[in-house]
Amino acid sequence: MHMPYARVVAGSYYARRYHDEIEFGDYLQYASVGLLEAMERYEPGRGAQFRTFAARRMHGAILNGLERLTEKQQQISARQRVRAERMQAMKDLAREQAGLKPGAAPRTTEQLFDFIAEVGLGLALAWVLEGTSMVEDPDGAESVPFYREVEVRQLRERLLRAIEELPPQERTVIRSHYIQEVPFEQVASTMGVTRGRISQVHKQALLRLRSALGGDAGIDVSF
Numbered sequence: 001m002h003m004p005y006a007r008v009v010a011g012s013y014y015a016r017r018y019h020d021e022i023e024f025g026d027y028l029q030y031a032s033v034g035l036l037e038a039m040e041r042y043e044p045g046r047g048a049q050f051r052t053f054a055a056r057r058m059h060g061a062i063l064n065g066l067e068r069l070t071e072k073q074q075q076i077s078a079r080q081r082v083r084a085e086r087m088q089a090m091k092d093l094a095r096e097q098a099g100l101k102p103g104a105a106p107r108t109t110e111q112l113f114d115f116i117a118e119v120g121l122g123l124a125l126a127w128v129l130e131g132t133s134m135v136e137d138p139d140g141a142e143s144v145p146f147y148r149e150v151e152v153r154q155l156r157e158r159l160l161r162a163i164e165e166l167p168p169q170e171r172t173v174i175r176s177h178y179i180q181e182v183p184f185e186q187v188a189s190t191m192g193v194t195r196g197r198i199s200q201v202h203k204q205a206l207l208r209l210r211s212a213l214g215g216d217a218g219i220d221v222s223f
Contacts, residue, residue, distance in 0.1 A: 034061030162212040170205035
């Protein structure tokens with residue numbers, strides 16, 4: 001009986017939207033939640049008409065729902081920007097390790113395989129760092145075969161210990177960027193150095209961690 005009115009309320013907010021990232025169905029869902037809450041709490045003896053009472057509940061439900069959804073979208077967007085920035089840094093380091101000039105593409109089979117190996121190792125380190133459970137992952141839990149869980153957990157513990165053994169600047173950059181998901185630009189501002197300096201520190205830290213995990217520690221990070 002009252003769903004058409006909920007659609008009208010949702011439509012009034014949808015018509016005043018500032019962007020198209022949130023669909024009308026989301027507005028209607030929040031309005032429906034407010035309508036259900038109004039049905040549970042409405043007291044006819046107080047004299048107010050049901051639709052008048054329900055309208056306030058629906059307005060509140062829509063505003064609260066949009067606020068939570070917007071915050072989640074902002075977190076996802078920020079995380080995507082950080083990962084894109086990280087990927088570019090790994091590519092730059094991989095080119096350097098493969099003997100390529102900045103921005104240059106591999107021209108020989110040997111250069112190509114060297115480049116792929118370096119990027120793959122950087123991604124493996126990033127995956128392990130993101131799985132330290134020190135921050136909540138909005139993308140959901142990762143999928144790891146049960147028979148590798150112990151090995152992965154041990155590797156993460158070794159990696160965290162290796163991070164603690166890094167020089168102070170390198171430790172701060174790695175913990176800020178990978179564990180706390182802070183962009184390089186913000187890390188540079190917090191530390192009072194240039195963005196270029198952060199790139200250098202990040203590169204040095206990755207090389208140390210690669211050596212610690214793949215060399216001295218004797219741990220396979222190829223998974």
